[in-house]
Amino acid sequence: MRFFFTLLTATWLGGSLSSSAQIYPVFSPEITPIDSAALDEVPSFKWGIHSYAGAFIGSFQGRIYPNMRAHLKQQGIPQDWTSENVFFGFGLSKGLFKIDFEYTTTLTFGPEQNDRFLNETSTRSFTVHPAISIFKTRNRTVYLQTGVGLMGTDLKISPRNLTSSVAFSQIPTNPVVGSYPLLRHHGVVLDIALQLIHTAKRPRDLVESFRFGYRRGVEERAWFSPVLTVTGTPIDRAGLLYFQTHIQLSRNFKKS
């Protein structure tokens, strides 16, 4: 895994430098004015490959699980349904169409808490997004994206009981009253989103993009625990509203 991330980082740094060097020569002492006559009129790439990534800056998601939310509210447990996310993906584009494969996970900055409970919620998903360009200018393209994938959400709820104490060595054998096991909800989701992205103009390009979307489970499913058989858990149809800011590295080709 460490090798994979090292390779990904090296590819990204190299690709970004290589893209920038098309405009800002690395060893040039100063940036010379652009000769207007030397530029392509309109980019006309036939196809391309790309990878993209984004983190908590400009990325946000809100999970929608109404029945679990009602349960937490009833029990006085703090809600933790919104969070920043981290994601990376790769894909292919050809003409008006493109397809993205994406993995998203939650970036947590600590649990929500009140006097009685701590609650930390995290979501991860793997989705595939076919998309069609519905608006394209020299500088910007808008894609209408659909999507299908798997999404899972974990709920870690711990009671707070600071008045009593327990020896560290006895924790494995000493049940905590009011403790929730890890709760999980997962299933197949469908996705629809709009993506605003800079149009690729260079053989190696580095662009930014913004995406706003909604994701919904195909069926209602009960929450369960992977560590304990629990009955009577709330049943929810998963939902997710998200906004993402990407940086995308692409390699574009004029011949098909």
Place this chain on the structure above:
Amino acid sequence: MITLIYLWIWFFIPDPPGTITLFRTKEYWGSGYEIRLNGETLINPFKSQHVATFQLPPGSYWLESKKYDSQTSRLRLEVKSGQHYYIRGIEDNDFLLRALHLRNWPESKAIPLLQPLKKQSILHEKLDRIVAQ
């Protein structure tokens, strides 16, 4: 004698100027740029969907576009007497580059594009100063 007078008049009457039509068509999220001629600000800001027309004596000029956060893009203009030049501003606005490119545009393609554009005012005192140089 009359021939000499005609020659004298011909020598001192300046050549008719060349005409420059600078235009930008509709661009979504397009921003305004400063247009400079030989380093003097001629139009500021020059926004999309605008057209400016001015005349220049024959000669060589540098036409440049610049915005505070953009790269300078420039075009060498060789103006000939009585000629009409159409120059189109095309903006690049992406993660790597922000610039307004100035490109010579064929008259036959330019004229249909000019119809819906608004007239852009220019700084005449600057233009007069450039012409006087």
